[in-house]
Amino acid sequence: xxxxxxxxxxxxxxxLASLIDACLVPALTVLLILVTGILESAEAxxxxxxxxxxxxxxxxxxxxxxxxxxxxxxxxVGKAMLGLIIVNSETGEQASIWRLILIRAWxxxxxxxxxxxxxxxxxxxxxxxxxxxxxxxxxxxxAGTMVVTRE
Amino acid sequence: xxxxxxxxxxxVITLLPVGFAAAENCxxxxxxxxxxxxxGWGIDQANHRLQHDTQISRDxxxxxxxxxxxxxxxxxxxxxPLVTKDTIFIGDTGNGxxxxxRDTGRSPHEGEIGSAILMGKVNDQEVLIYTDxxxxxxxxxxxxxxxxxxxxxxxxxxxxxSGTPLIHEDLxxxxxxxxxxxxxxxPFYGCCTTSGGMAALSLADGQTxxxxxxxxxxxxxxxxxxxxxxEYGPSGAPVWGSPTLDRNRGLIYFGTGQNYSQPTTxxxxxxxxxxxxxxxxxxxxxFTSGDAYNLACDVSSDHPNCPKPSGPDVDFGAPPVLVRSQxxxxxVIAGQKSGEVHAMRPEDGALVWSTRVGxxxxxxxxxxxxxxxxxxxxxxxxxxxxxxxxxxxxxxPGLFALDIATGxxxxxxxxxxxxxxxVCAPGLSAAITATRDLVFAxxxxxxxxxxxxxxxxxxxxxDAWRGYAAINGVPAEGGAFDAHGPMIAGDxxxxxxxxxxxxxxxxxxxxxxxxxxxxx
Numbered sequence: 001x002x003x004x005x006x007x008x009x010x011x012x013x014x015x016l017a018s019l020i021d022a023c024l025v026p027a028l029t030v031l032l033i034l035v036t037g038i039l040e041s042a043e044a045x046x047x048x049x050x051x052x053x054x055x056x057x058x059x060x061x062x063x064x065x066x067x068x069x070x071x072x073x074x075x076x077v078g079k080a081m082l083g084l085i086i087v088n089s090e091t092g093e094q095a096s097i098w099r100l101i102l103i104r105a106w107x108x109x110x111x112x113x114x115x116x117x118x119x120x121x122x123x124x125x126x127x128x129x130x131x132x133x134x135x136x137x138x139x140x141x142x143a144g145t146m147v148v149t150r151e
Numbered sequence: 152x153x154x155x156x157x158x159x160x161x162x163v164i165t166l167l168p169v170g171f172a173a174a175e176n177c178x179x180x181x182x183x184x185x186x187x188x189x190x191g192w193g194i195d196q197a198n199h200r201l202q203h204d205t206q207i208s209r210d211x212x213x214x215x216x217x218x219x220x221x222x223x224x225x226x227x228x229x230x231x232p233l234v235t236k237d238t239i240f241i242g243d244t245g246n247g248x249x250x251x252x253r254d255t256g257r258s259p260h261e262g263e264i265g266s267a268i269l270m271g272k273v274n275d276q277e278v279l280i281y282t283d284x285x286x287x288x289x290x291x292x293x294x295x296x297x298x299x300x301x302x303x304x305x306x307x308x309x310x311x312x313s314g315t316p317l318i319h320e321d322l323x324x325x326x327x328x329x330x331x332x333x334x335x336x337x338p339f340y341g342c343c344t345t346s347g348g349m350a351a352l353s354l355a356d357g358q359t360x361x362x363x364x365x366x367x368x369x370x371x372x373x374x375x376x377x378x379x380x381x382e383y384g385p386s387g388a389p390v391w392g393s394p395t396l397d398r399n400r401g402l403i404y405f406g407t408g409q410n411y412s413q414p415t416t417x418x419x420x421x422x423x424x425x426x427x428x429x430x431x432x433x434x435x436x437x438f439t440s441g442d443a444y445n446l447a448c449d450v451s452s453d454h455p456n457c458p459k460p461s462g463p464d465v466d467f468g469a470p471p472v473l474v475r476s477q478x479x480x481x482x483v484i485a486g487q488k489s490g491e492v493h494a495m496r497p498e499d500g501a502l503v504w505s506t507r508v509g510x511x512x513x514x515x516x517x518x519x520x521x522x523x524x525x526x527x528x529x530x531x532x533x534x535x536x537x538x539x540x541x542x543x544x545x546x547x548p549g550l551f552a553l554d555i556a557t558g559x560x561x562x563x564x565x566x567x568x569x570x571x572x573x574v575c576a577p578g579l580s581a582a583i584t585a586t587r588d589l590v591f592a593x594x595x596x597x598x599x600x601x602x603x604x605x606x607x608x609x610x611x612x613x614d615a616w617r618g619y620a621a622i623n624g625v626p627a628e629g630g631a632f633d634a635h636g637p638m639i640a641g642d643x644x645x646x647x648x649x650x651x652x653x654x655x656x657x658x659x660x661x662x663x664x665x666x667x668x669x670x671x
Contacts, residue, residue, distance in 0.1 A: 033339055040341035040380055042308040042331060 006092075006148035008135050009084045014147055020078030021066070029054070029061040059106065070100040083150040089136065095145045103143035183236040184270065184277045184293050188640035192231065192267045192315035192393035193520075194584070197473040200522035201585045202639040209588045211666055212601045212611045215644060218665035221251060222625025226657030228647040231267035231315070231635035233279065239645065240268045240279060240293075241661060248279060248296060266315040267393075267635060271323070271354050273299060280323055280354075282312035288325055288352060302357030304350045306364070309334070314470075315393040317403070318354060319427060324403060325350045327362075328389030331411050335447040335456035341381045342445060342456040343411035344370040347389030349403070349425060361430035365390065365407050365418045373413065376455035387411035387443070388419040392470035392520070395483070396427065397497055403427050404483050404497070406467025409442040413458045420466055422485050422493075424500060436500040438487060439465050444513075444540075463540055464513040465489035469520040469582070473497065476556040477528045484530050484555070486517030490542060492532055494558060504558035508551050509534035511542035514653055519634060520582025522590060527604055528555050531590045533579030539653070548578030550592055550602055564607040569596055573616055574631070574656055581650075582636035591639065593632025593646055595655055599662075615648040619660050630658025642666040 033039055036057065044050045066076040074086045074094040086104070088095045107126075126138040136146050193200050207215065223243050230242025239251040242264025265284035270277055270293060277293040287303035287310075304310050304327055314326030327348045335342040346366035352359055365388035374382045387410040394403040402424045410419045420439035425432055442462030447454040452461060471485040482503060483495045490511030494503040509516045515535030523530040529552045536546035549565040566577040576595040583592040589610070590602040597616035600609050615629030630649035637646040643665050649658015 030339075034379060037339075037341075037380075039337055039339040042334065042344050045330065045334060046308045 006085070006087075006150070009147040009149055011130060011135060013082045013084060013149075014130070014135070017076070017078035017082040017084055020081060021076050024065055024077055025058065025062050028065050029058045032057045032061055063101070067101070070104075071097050074100065079147070084147050085150050086145050086147055089134070089140065089144050089146040092148075095143070099143045099145055104139060104145065107139040107142070184238065186236040187270050188234040189267075189638070191269065191317050191396075192635075193395065193470060193472070196317060196319070196396035196398075198393065198395045198470045198520075199472060199474070199525075199585075200520060200582065200636075201524055201587075203587065204641065205586050205639050206642045206666060207586060207589065207639060207644065209603055209610060212589055214667050215601075215611055215613075215664045216667055217613070218643070218663045220619035220621045220627050220663070221661040222619075222621035222623050222627035223647065223649075223659040223661055224625070226628075226630070226659050227650045227652050228659060228661070229284075229634050229650070230264045230281070230647070232638050232645055232661075233268040233270055234638060234640035234643070234645065235270070239663075241647075242266075242268060242281060248281065248291065250296075265311075265313050269316060269318050269323075271318045273355055280316060280318060282314075282316065282325070284311055284313055285330070287312055288316065288323065288357060290354075290357060300357035302352045302359070304348075304352075304359060304362055306350075306359075306362045307345050307348070309345060311389070314391050317394050317396060319396055319403075321354050322360060322427070323352045323354050323357075324394050324427070325352055326390035326392060326394065326405060328391050328408065329387070329411075331386060331445070332389065332408075333446045335411070335445040335454075336450065338376075338378055338447075338455050339380055340456060341383060342447070342458075343386035344383045345386055345411075347387065347407055349390055349394060349405055349423070349430070351427075351430060363425055363430040363432065365421075365423065366416050368416070378455055380455070382412060382456075384412040384414050385410055385416045387445075388416060388421070389466075391466065391468045395471045395473050397424075397473050397481075400497060401427055402433055402497065404471045404473065404485075406469070406471060406485055406487075408466030408468070409439075409444050409462055409464050411443065411445045411458070413443050413460075415441050415443050415462075420487070422467065422471055422483065422495060422500065424483075424497065434500040436495060436502070438467075438491070438493060439463070439489060442466075463489070463511075463542065465511055465516065465542075468515070469517050472521050472523045472530060474523045474530065474555050475525055477525075478556055480556065482555065484521065484523065486521045486532055487511070488513065488516040488518060490516035490534060490536065490547075492517065492521075492530070492553060492558065494555075506553055506558040506560065508532050508553070508560070509536045509547045510544045512537060513540040515578070515580055516542075518580040519636065522583045522585040523555065524585050524587070524604055525555070526587070529553065529561060529604065530555050531583055531585055531604070533581070533583045533592055535578035535580040535595065537576055537578055537580065537595065537653075546578070548576075550579060550583070550590065550607065552590075552604070552607060562607040564602060564609065566594060573597060574654075576631070576655065581633045584637045584639055586639060591637040591644065593636055593648070595631045595633060597629060597631055597648070597656065599632060599637070599646060599648075613662075613664070615658070615660065615662065616656070619662070621660070625659070627660040628658045629660045629662065631655035
């Protein structure tokens, strides 16, 4: 069976996979913050550079956790646990690594930074399209991807 | 015809040929910057907070009436107005500095203005001086708000410019505290390495002339906690309040806060005397030793960044007052958050008297500021006694009058809680302001009151726990009185109502009262 023929991932499984990633990536980011010590010194807060540094570490954490899986199987850890795969929305083949890394990998850490009001609305906007058609979030449209089941 | 009317008439005549654009420039010229009603946070440079230049007195205070309300853009306003002959300058977070009664004076600066506004002269031109709590010190043209210079203190990585500066000759003296009071909330932060201090900047260009840290010992690693984060000390001893000038001795006096981490120093919770021209320390006297605290302790005493042991957080937030007793003796009087008031000799800091007035705690005791009336021989002490890391005994919120020479309590006016419709915090946290025969104080439960300076009798009261129709169309709500307190100027009483930084009722009303029948 080609990836194009695989059934679309259910919204509940996608949500669960995202929640797993949303726990693992920040946890690893926290570990990286500890190891690098970027928040330990008062100097880090002198010109608000710590915001960019934390963002950079969260992207690094995302890639450390999911980079190999994305490259080899089109999956994050959460999606692998739930049997989901990210594919090219036009061909149905495994999405190319540049779509997964350069677009999707940036998207999630940025979304984490929007947890503070009033930016919280942005992740909700991202979610709206999943309730239509091919269950693609806004970031799926931007990356040209969709999520299907592995079976 | 007075000068102002002449200028307006001149403008109107000039307007006819040159159009509307010129009108704005003309109106800028009309703004009269003469006759400022204060030259520092303390109205005078000795921080008496005593306004002689007023018609409001014991005899007519009962007739004070609401004149107008301006709706500020913050519900925790923390700026104190500068009032000149016909203009009121006030920091309005989000809108910068605004000049009321005129559309001039609007500054492009839009940070959190954390201080009173001062006026000085640079190249014979009047400039407004004020601080943004995190961005530093700003000098802008008083007539049109155009920036002149922006000064910062580079000696510390995360300074807070929370206290009001003081202008003396060609210097701007700037109290320096530190964001490290809050950074330890982050358990990954290696607490703490910064020192509070006092800086002197050039009035002409904002360049730093000298910086005097309150902790001279460089911080070193003192250990680490379970998150593998290093701990450092000594640190802290921030300066939150405006300095007090002693012209005769060439000194400034200022108080410090607690240490942020262990080990503690002998310069925290202390009063400093520093030479104004050089920054050299003449003397310092500590009143509470071993006081180490930062905001991580408010999360839990087990927070990895809460110092162990932690202290009561009883710093000197209120500026000292330099007074002369009726015996002709000069004294430096300082109110502490511990609820105590201390009097020292200005020459060497020797203790003359110390009186416990309130129970004290992290939000006072004495929180923002005293007032003094040398003619009556009294120093007036507002007591907050909000329950926060409180000291021993029962709370004593209210206003007290102490004998300047002896520290004895001459009268006291306790305030009781009105819990039915408002937060049960009757204390006086905001700074107070006195006149020849009155004391004005705003309470945490929203009452602005005028006390008879001789007896403590309440002669006038306004309940600000309400909404107002504001002249600028912004919905205005009154709330707790806190922070800088009342400004009195001529026939006017001006005060910001609302302040929700520590759970009080917020509000955004800049309220002006006026004696009836007096000219606007």
